[in-house]
Amino acid sequence: MKLQSHKMTVSVDEHTSHLEAFKAFFKRLDDEGVTIEKLPRESIDDYHLQAINATLAHVWDNNAFYRQSLVEAGFAEPKIDSLEQLASVPMLRKDVIRGDKMKILCVEPKEIGQVHLTSGTSGKPIYTSYTLADQYVYDLLPKYLELFKESDEDVAAIALPYEFALPGLGWQRLFQFAFGTAVLSLGKGGYMAPVDKSLELMKEYQATVLATTPSYAALLAEESERYGIKLGEDIRLKKIWLTGEGCSATFRERLEQWWGCEVSFFYGSTECGVVGIECSEHRGYHVAEGHVKVEIVDPSTGKKQPYGKTGEIVVTTLLREGMPMVRYRSGDIGYLQKSQCACGITMDVLHLRGRMESMLRLGGMDYSPFLIEHFLMELPDVGMWYHLKMNQGELTIEAEPFRTTLSDEQLADNIREHMAERIGVNCNVVVRRDIPRTFGKATRIFQS
Numbered sequence: 145m146k147l148q149s150h151k152m153t154v155s156v157d158e159h160t161s162h163l164e165a166f167k168a169f170f171k172r173l174d175d176e177g178v179t180i181e182k183l184p185r186e187s188i189d190d191y192h193l194q195a196i197n198a199t200l201a202h203v204w205d206n207n208a209f210y211r212q213s214l215v216e217a218g219f220a221e222p223k224i225d226s227l228e229q230l231a232s233v234p235m236l237r238k239d240v241i242r243g244d245k246m247k248i249l250c251v252e253p254k255e256i257g258q259v260h261l262t263s264g265t266s267g268k269p270i271y272t273s274y275t276l277a278d279q280y281v282y283d284l285l286p287k288y289l290e291l292f293k294e295s296d297e298d299v300a301a302i303a304l305p306y307e308f309a310l311p312g313l314g315w316q317r318l319f320q321f322a323f324g325t326a327v328l329s330l331g332k333g334g335y336m337a338p339v340d341k342s343l344e345l346m347k348e349y350q351a352t353v354l355a356t357t358p359s360y361a362a363l364l365a366e367e368s369e370r371y372g373i374k375l376g377e378d379i380r381l382k383k384i385w386l387t388g389e390g391c392s393a394t395f396r397e398r399l400e401q402w403w404g405c406e407v408s409f410f411y412g413s414t415e416c417g418v419v420g421i422e423c424s425e426h427r428g429y430h431v432a433e434g435h436v437k438v439e440i441v442d443p444s445t446g447k448k449q450p451y452g453k454t455g456e457i458v459v460t461t462l463l464r465e466g467m468p469m470v471r472y473r474s475g476d477i478g479y480l481q482k483s484q485c486a487c488g489i490t491m492d493v494l495h496l497r498g499r500m501e502s503m504l505r506l507g508g509m510d511y512s513p514f515l516i517e518h519f520l521m522e523l524p525d526v527g528m529w530y531h532l533k534m535n536q537g538e539l540t541i542e543a544e545p546f547r548t549t550l551s552d553e554q555l556a557d558n559i560r561e562h563m564a565e566r567i568g569v570n571c572n573v574v575v576r577r578d579i580p581r582t583f584g585k586a587t588r589i590f591q592s
């Protein structure tokens with residue numbers, strides 16, 4: 145069987161790097177008609193060990209900070225003998241690289257092809273520098289053809305930020321280079337692309353795929369009604385990819401109903417690129433094990449956690465030369481499972497629980513905001529815009545009514561009762577009709 149090949153392959157003039165060997169590895173998979181998605185676990189582990197050692201050697205040779213931290217951790221050479229030993233490699237904390245353009249740069253500055261920035265919602269931004277080869281060669285080596293069904297028959301609308309951040313351009317490259325998909329670069333509410341124009345363009349070009357955030361997918365659906373564009377008729381999508389903000393499975397299912405197509409999650413970051421991709425079973429993210437090695441650690445001790453135990457997600461990039469991330473502490477919470485997925489993909493499954501700082505402490509328990517959202521969205525009369533406000537251990541939910549005949553008082557009572565039953569804690573409920581919509585990241589949690 146011949147796999148769908150990349151639509152375009154790029155070479156960068158006079159360029160070689162520590163990653164050349166992996167071109168051959170992925171070429172061989174291609175020739176055998178397989179992707180990394182269904183390799184036996186041992187083969188994935190072998191690849192991980194080789195790629196991690198190649199990365200360790202690269203950062204040791206080209207970056208003083210990385211080298212010094214390895215030396216301080218007792219490394220005489222940049223090498224581990226087994227994946228278990230990865231736990232002895234120092235972790236990289238966000239605050240060490242925040243606001244610093246050079247600290248973990250592993251190439252000459254003139255080799256940089258593009259710089260991306262995190263949104264810096266919690267302080268100074270983090271800069272990530274990619275070489276041209278990172279973007280156009282290495283990042284496209286691993287294929288996930290079980291997870292991505294897009295082809296040159298599709299038209300993909302990308303409603304993600306193109307300014308500074310990685311997502312817009314990252315998806316654009318993936319669709320164009322890997323699948324040959326026509327792309328509509330909508331962005332997210334930039335001055336060239338107001339919502340009505342974006343919807344109009346999706347209709348005119350018969351978009352089949354949309355990549356956006358959960359809140360923007362809800363916003364576009366809501367606004368389509370205002371502009372008289374019928375989802376499922378005027379715009380007939382096959383697939384929505386959600387990224388950038390997490391959300392609950394119930395929020396996802398609501399989007400599926402509204403848009404009339406399958407909706408899947410994609411987990412990645414500007415620092416690390418792709419980390420996890422949801423398959424059609426919708427039971428967690430398959431780790432993109434061609435691109436990253438994911439570990440879970442106890443956030444307070446840094447100790448590696450076994451399968452099934454929740455902790456902080458730590459990511460090591462495997463195919464980066466500009467700015468490899470070695471054991472990067474993401475600040476996100478989740479746990480790993482060995483894949484026993486019905487889809488047949490052997491790559492580990494990651495269950496995401498949200499960001500560490502946004503956990504809600506209620507009645508002595510820590511709740512992921514996604515879980516609270518899940519309970520809230522179980523009520524069909526509640527809209528998709530809401531706020532969770534914590535004040536001195538008390539939760540106030542601000543919610544909007546959605547296509548309901550209930551009075552505001554009845555709805556508030558329903559929410560109060562339902563939440564008390566689900567979380568065993570009483571909360572305050574305020575029904576509003578004016579929760580602000582946003583083009584940026586939706587802010588839903590307020591802690592004071």
Ligand SMILES: [Zn+2]
Binds near residue numbers: 423424430486487
């Ligand atoms: Zn699966």
